[in-house]
Amino acid sequence: MGATLKDATAIVGIGQTSFAKRLPESEKRLACRAIVAALDDAGIAPSEVDAFASYTMEETDEVEIAKSIGAGDVTHFSKVGYGGGGSCATVAHLAAAIATGQASVGVAWRSRKRGSGPRPWTNTRVQLPTPAQWTRPFGLLRPADEIGMLARRYMHEYGATRDHFFNVALACRNRANQNPAAMMYDRPLTREMYMTARWISEPLCLFDNCLETDGALACVVVAAGRARDCRRRPVYVHAAAQGLPAQHHGMVNYWNDDPLTGPAWTAARHLWKGADLGPQDIDVAQIYDAFTPLIPLSLEGYGFCGRGEGAAFTEGGALEIGGRLPLNTGGGGLSEAYVHGFNLITEGVRQLRGTSTAQVPDAATCLVTAGEGVPTSALLLRS
Amino acid sequence: MNTSLPPATDTPPDPSADLLLPVPDDDGAPFWEYAARGELRVQTCSDCDEPRFPPRPCCPHCQSFAAHWQRMSGRGRIWSYVLPHPPLLPAYAAQAPYNAIIVELTEAPRIRLVGNLVAAPDAALNSVDPARLRIGAPVKAVFHALPGGPTVPRWVLERP
Numbered sequence: 001m002g003a004t005l006k007d008a009t010a011i012v013g014i015g016q017t018s019f020a021k022r023l024p025e026s027e028k029r030l031a032c033r034a035i036v037a038a039l040d041d042a043g044i045a046p047s048e049v050d051a052f053a054s055y056t057m058e059e060t061d062e063v064e065i066a067k068s069i070g071a072g073d074v075t076h077f078s079k080v081g082y083g084g085g086g087s088c089a090t091v092a093h094l095a096a097a098i099a100t101g102q103a104s105v106g107v108a109w110r111s112r113k114r115g116s117g118p119r120p121w122t123n124t125r126v127q128l129p130t131p132a133q134w135t136r137p138f139g140l141l142r143p144a145d146e147i148g149m150l151a152r153r154y155m156h157e158y159g160a161t162r163d164h165f166f167n168v169a170l171a172c173r174n175r176a177n178q179n180p181a182a183m184m185y186d187r188p189l190t191r192e193m194y195m196t197a198r199w200i201s202e203p204l205c206l207f208d209n210c211l212e213t214d215g216a217l218a219c220v221v222v223a224a225g226r227a228r229d230c231r232r233r234p235v236y237v238h239a240a241a242q243g244l245p246a247q248h249h250g251m252v253n254y255w256n257d258d259p260l261t262g263p264a265w266t267a268a269r270h271l272w273k274g275a276d277l278g279p280q281d282i283d284v285a286q287i288y289d290a291f292t293p294l295i296p297l298s299l300e301g302y303g304f305c306g307r308g309e310g311a312a313f314t315e316g317g318a319l320e321i322g323g324r325l326p327l328n329t330g331g332g333g334l335s336e337a338y339v340h341g342f343n344l345i346t347e348g349v350r351q352l353r354g355t356s357t358a359q360v361p362d363a364a365t366c367l368v369t370a371g372e373g374v375p376t377s378a379l380l381l382r383s
Numbered sequence: 384m385n386t387s388l389p390p391a392t393d394t395p396p397d398p399s400a401d402l403l404l405p406v407p408d409d410d411g412a413p414f415w416e417y418a419a420r421g422e423l424r425v426q427t428c429s430d431c432d433e434p435r436f437p438p439r440p441c442c443p444h445c446q447s448f449a450a451h452w453q454r455m456s457g458r459g460r461i462w463s464y465v466l467p468h469p470p471l472l473p474a475y476a477a478q479a480p481y482n483a484i485i486v487e488l489t490e491a492p493r494i495r496l497v498g499n500l501v502a503a504p505d506a507a508l509n510s511v512d513p514a515r516l517r518i519g520a521p522v523k524a525v526f527h528a529l530p531g532g533p534t535v536p537r538w539v540l541e542r543p
Contacts (some may be wrong), residue, residue, distance in 0.1 A: 133405035133415075134437050135497045137535055139467055139475045139508055140483045141403075148465035149485055156463070156518045202466035202480070202513075247443065254462070254485050254495040255436050 005274060008099040010227035010234035011091065011381070013042025013220035014346040019183050019337035021115040023214040030216035031060040031111035032068045038218040039069075043231035044105055051076035051103030051221075053093045055086025057340065060111050076103040080242075082250070084290060084371030085263065087341035088379045092240035094221040104222065110342035111216035135252050144209055144291065146251045147373060148201040151293035154260060155203060160311035162203065165292040166194045168327070169207045169334055171319035172289060176331025179357040183211055184335040208292040210333035217342040219349065235352045238365075238382045239275040243267030244375035251373045263376040264301025264369065271378050272303065279303040282380075283363040284351050285325050286344035289332040294372045295319075302367060302378070321358055329358040344368050345379070352383040397530055398507035401474035404532035410438040413452050419534040421526045424452040425494055436494045457524035458541070459486040462495050464516050481508035486522055486538055501525070501537045515540065 015037025017023070017030050025033075039046055049071040052062035062077045076097040080086030087110070094106030140146060154160055173189040176182035189207060197206040227234035243266030245256075253259045272278060279302060287298045296310025304325060305313045319327035330336045330347035337343050348366040350356040356363075363383075370377040407415050410426075417424040427434045428442035429449035441448055464484040469476045487495045502510035504525040521541035528534045 131437070132403075133407055133411055137403045137405045137529070138483050138497050138499050139402075139471075139478075139481055140465070140497050141467065141471060141475060145465050145467050145483060148467075149463045149483075152465060153463040153518070199466065199468045199480070201468065204465075249437070252497070254497070255493070257493055259495075 005095055005099055005237065005240060006276070007236045007238055007382070008224055009095040009221050010224055010236045011219050011349050012222055012227050012230040012232055012234055013038040013040070013044065014218070014349050015039070015041055016181070016217040016343070016346060017215050019181060019213050019215040019339070021183075021212065021214065023113070023116070027111040027113050027216070028060045028064055028068070030214070031065060031109050031218070034111065034216035034218040035065065035069055035107055035109055038107065038220050041232060042220045042222075044220060044222070046070045047072045048105045049107050050074050051094055051097050051106035053078050053080070053090035053106060053108045054110070055080040055083065055090055055340070057083040058110060065109070076106070080377070082371070082374040082376075084288060084340040085374040085376040087288070087345060087370040087377065088240065088368055089242050089370065089377035091219065091221060091237060091345060091379055092242065092377060095237045095240060098221060098223050104226070106221040107218055108221070109216065109218035110339050112339050113214045114338065115212045115214040140252070142201070143251060144204055145201045147291045147293060148204045149254065150259060150297070150373070151291070152203050154293060154297065157260070158308040158311060160296060162195070164296065164311035164314050165208055166191060167314035167319060168289065168292040168295040169194060172328045172332040172334040174320060175329045175358045176335035179330050179336060182331040182336040183213060184331060204291060204293075207334075210290045210338040211335070213337040213339055215337050215339055217339055217346050219345060233353050233383065235349045236382050237379060238277065239271050239380040240378070241267045241270035241274065242375070242377045243270065248375065250375075253373070260297065261307070262297060262301065262372050263374065264298045264372045267369075267376050267378045268302045271380060275380050277365055277380060277382070281365055282325065282367050283365050284329060284360040285327055286329070286332070286348045286366060286368045287327060288341045288344065288369050288371045289328055289334045290338065290371060292334070295327065298369055298372045301372065302369065321360060326360045329356050329360065341370050348379070348381050352381055398478060399505070399527070399529050402529060403472070404529055405535065407533070410440060414438060415533045417452060418526060418536055419528075423455045423457045423524045423536055425455055425488070425491060426450050427453040434491045434494055436496070455488055455490055458489040459522055459538075460489070461485070461500070461516065461518055461520045461522060462487045463518060464500070466513055475508075478508045480513070482511065482513065482516055484516070484538060496536065498536055498538050501539060503539070504537060511540070
């Protein structure tokens with residue numbers, strides 16, 4: 001029998017800093033704080049860490065982190081591509097390394113100071129990489145513009161409306177209003193606020209866009225056998241997958257046969273194939289929400305509904321606590337913190353520990369996804 | 384005398400000043416060279432005849448490295464569009480909200496080019512009333528020389 005990923009490893013520690021528009025500490029310092037907190041949560045000494053996984057656009061390197069926290073000899077390290085598409089893949093890479101004996105204690109992290117300093121799209125220099133020759137000169141400058149194109153087409157093909165996108169924004173905001181750590185904890189959202197908000201890139205308004213956040217998070221992965229002796233209830237990595245579909249071209253995937261079936265579809269096929277569960281068995285979902293339209297697209301991709309049915313799925317409170325599929329129960333990137341999706345992983349762990357601020361009763365299974373619209377990744381967690 | 388002041392002029396500001404210039408790579412360069420001649424051409428496999436975009440070294444269908452640049456009629460339809468608002472780079476913010484559109488080409492519908500719908504080749508990015516934008520609207524290519532840079536294809540409505 002070959003090595004299998006299924007339930008072979010577990011997340012046993014999570015840690016985070018506060019989330020804010022401007023934090024005084026450096027990204028390196030924030031990363032170290034989150035990692036030390038996660039190891040403390042697990043009850044594991046930093047000297048036992050022998051694996052690191054991060055994803056691109058992470059400015060703190062494992063060399064610096066390992067030295068700072070006092071890690072031991074490191075035998076596995078990886079950095080996954082495509083920014084927000086790589087969040088879940090960090091856990092997947094650690095799980096694979098540990099399940100195959102290449103390491104025993106793995107740490108994944110994200111540290112960002114996106115809430116500080118100038119926005120990247122106010123900087124001409126970063127606008128000029130050659131792949132952008134086909135889009136940027138025409139004023140398609142920001143991720144919101146690029147996803148707005150798909151959103152407009154999606155609305156046209158399937159009759160999705162701004163009310164559907166509002167359903168997503170509202171569910172995330174409602175959960176953030178229950179979560180004292182969320183940036184939008186004390187800021188309720190109404191339909192009127194949404195419908196009269198300023199545009200960012202029509203058809204997307206302010207509330208269709210994620211936050212800009214400073215903060216860091218981390219989690220600790222060990223083998224299932226070790227996990228049972230840790231301080232906390234283990235959250236098992238039941239399945240994991242990455243997805244880069246044939247002929248995919250990143251966020252500006254307009255040259256594909258079918259731009260509305262993105263990397264989620266590819267990741268989902270592999271994820272469910274490696275699982276004892278199906279979409280009908282999922283108690284709570286943490287779905288990457290840099291932009292509201294990513295939610296209906298992901299609901300379709302991961303098989304919670306049929307193609308073109310993702311917008312209608314959001315109706316009738318389906319994404320709220322008590323609904324068909326409670327969504328982003330910490331508030332997500334839209335309302336808790338935008339840290340390239342890492343907060344979705346830690347919130348998934350809290351749900352399965354039973355310690356979320358918006359706890360889904362008896363939650364035993366959770367889907368966590370990384371950025372849709374770029375080469376992506378996903379995790380199936382279970383208690 | 385203060386020599387830092389620009390000379391007085393009656394010329395209106397060029398709406399294309401300071402827009403980002405395409406930075407061509409080896410594979411993409413011919414697209415911009417043809418555009419400078421007022422031709423819309425798409426890289427096409429010389430063995431299996433499949434068009435492909437963006438340009439790249441090898442045919443994904445038959446793995447041939449032989450390619451040529453097939454001339455298109457310049458006709459297409461709007462596949463999608465957005466209206467960006469600030470915060471934006473200053474040259475774009477000055478014209479916001481403007482339109483960015485995706486056009487699917489009549490001869491090769493899976494090849495969808497990002498561009499702008501304009502009232503005339505050298506007009507501003509916001510020169511068409513947003514109410515005229517409609518998915519499926521037929522458009523045709525026109526060409527605009529960016530100040531100090533390459534020529535870019537733009538689009539005008541077939542039925543203005």
